[in-house]
Amino acid sequence: EDKVVQSPLSLVVHEGDTVTLNCSYEVTNFRSLLWYKQEKKAPTFLFMLTSSGIEKKSGRLSSILDKKELFSILNITATQTGDSAIYLCAVDPTPGVGIQGAQKLVFGQGTRLTINP
């Protein structure tokens, strides 16, 4: 059974701290790994990673994938209270490329990040 596990499940830090969120996976096939940020409304897309060792960066957020060790990390530097959210990791286990099979993202449990001022 395909599985995605995030850790920690909950994290509380002070504004200005740097945090690292973890996502490990066990899937039959791997196409990509995605990170989403969920505030009070809809989860919003952050990054999609397909290749090992290539860092994706957006402002203070960055993410990297290790396909050999089957994990990804999401780093947030100089955290702000607006970074408080649930961060979701998902893996696309669709084999091959293009339109094949079902698009059944497998999600982890999420990490609830709280940034205190």
Add this chain to the structure above:
Amino acid sequence: EAQVTQNPRYLITVTGKKLTVTCSQNMNHEYMSWYRQDPGLGLRQIYYSMNVEVTDKGDVPEGYKVSRKEKRNFPLILESPSPNQTSLYFCASSLLGANVLTFGAGSRLTVL
């Protein structure tokens, strides 16, 4: 604005009273899906659709029905809701073959 719209956003109902949660997207996406989110369990897929009149079960389809008569709409139907269907529900869509989903704002359902 490109978006996925769900209604209602909040609903409290009683066991056995049929209800429908609507989902509509304005991005001409072929793929649509329903998820439920429960504490400690993450997002789990209920049903998905790859195009009009094409639907299939996800990981937790029991107690739910869907239909896809038009490309933009993908309603979730609970014929006889039970308390274990109390959850936060998300509709999502994407272009076929793309795996970046656009999510709706969520519908919080409580079944008493």
